Amino acid sequence: MRSFPYAVESGAGPRTIVLLHGFGACGDIWRDVAASLATEARVLAYDLPGHGQSLESEGLGGAKPAARAILADLATRRLGKVHLVGHSMGGAIATSMALADPDRVASLTLLAPGGFGPEINADLLRRYAAADGRKQVRASLAAMSGPRSVPPDHVVDALCRMRTRPGQLQTLIDMAAAMTRDDRQGIIPRAQLDMLDMPVMVVWGAEDPLLPVEQAEALPSHFHLHHVLDAGHMLVEEAPDLIAEIVRRNVRRRGRRLRPPLDASAG
Secondary structure, eight states: OOOOOOEEEEOOSSOEEEEEOOTTOOGGGGHHHHHHHTTTSEEEEEOOTTSGGGTTSTTOSSHHHHHHHHHHHHHHTTOOSEEEEEETHHHHHHHHHHHHOGGGEEEEEEESOTTSSSBOOHHHHHHHHHOOSHHHHHHHHHHHSOTTOOOOHHHHHHHHHHHTSTTHHHHHHHHHHHHTGGGBOOOOOHHHHHTOOSOEEEEEETTOSSSOGGGGTTOOTTSEEEEETTOOSOHHHHOHHHHHHHHHHHHTSOOOOOSOOOOTTOO
16 A cells, blocks of 8 residues: 655754655755754655655656645645755656645745756666666766766765665666656646746756756746856755755745735725
8 A cells, every 4th residue: 555755854943844856866865955954944855756765655657646645745744834845856846746736835946857848868867767786876976967076975875775675776767768758858837837926946057967957048037046056967965055055045035926915995
């Protein structure tokens, strides 16, 4: 019987920050970011459906099913508004969550998010999916990072542990094939992005070899954009202190008002 996605909770505070990793990773990759944010907020770092301790959870089959599963888990935890942070595939899931239930999402921080354009380095993603053993995992992480970035040992260790779970490697291979059919990724329609009225921050590495940074050029005008020079796709691992600070800044922002205010003279 399937269950809700697994999450590690840390910290306490008036805000709840939800961390959603990218494809092929797990909640442990947020270690340094979560530790920084947990000094002032409640932090939930999920293993996404099909990954780690959520290998057989609800939500397999794309961003929308995963979004529904995580929203359902948040509802069981009786949380109010949450601040979503998503990297790559996790960014597509976070966006889907915000579109499906905007009243539950206080802010959206998207790190090189999936679904913002059809282009994707499909060969690189498939190699990462099939990486088996420490040497291959490290090489795949390095290939997706900036030219001077070195994959952290704790991330390599976490991904290697995750991939020893029975069925994990084949699940990743199958997911990568579905995500990159015809060497393209699915896209989130621009008209839907325009409707997001919570604070939205998009962060992109200037040297991203997986999802081209040019996908950030056509964002809605109310989205904030932060380029990270010399960084590649693996922003959580490459610049954890910067990412934590960007999240802090975004959760303090106020969204635009799309819905008309109530007429005080009515009634």
